[in-house]
Amino acid sequence: MSESPRSAPVGVVLAVDPDRFAEVVAALRRAGLTVTGEQPILGTLSGTVPEDRIPALEAVDGVDSLDRERTIRLPPPDSPIQ
Known part of the structure; x- marks a missing residue:
């Protein structure tokens, strides 16, 4: 029985509720x-x-x-196309 391969990791940037920052970060983890x-600020x-x-x-x-x-x-900077 083989496991399905996990998808490759990608970089993400998130905007979250700053008033609940720690709580939201824990849920994201x-x-x-x-x-x-x-x-956090x-x-x-x-x-x-x-x-x-x-x-x-x-x-x-x-x-x-x-x-x-x-x-x-x-x-x-020294390439002909800028």
């Missing part, structure tokens, strides 16, 4: 989030989570928004 940064945090767990994070009471992290690459 239980839902599968690995926290990599917290900004702003009500934001970042972390990684398997792609298939994103809906569970969005369903946590106190989560205002969830965005996937994006990587933007700029050409070197």
Whole structure:
């Protein structure tokens, strides 16, 4: 019997209720989030989570928004296209 493979982790940035920050972060951890940064005064945090767990994070009471992290690459300063 084989186990189904877990989806690859993705970076996420969340905005949560700053008045309930610790409570919401604890619920997000239980839902599968690995926290990599917290900004409690702003009500934001970042972390990684398997792609298939994103809906569970969005369903946590106190989560205002969830965005996937994006990587933007700029050409070197001496490249012909700017």
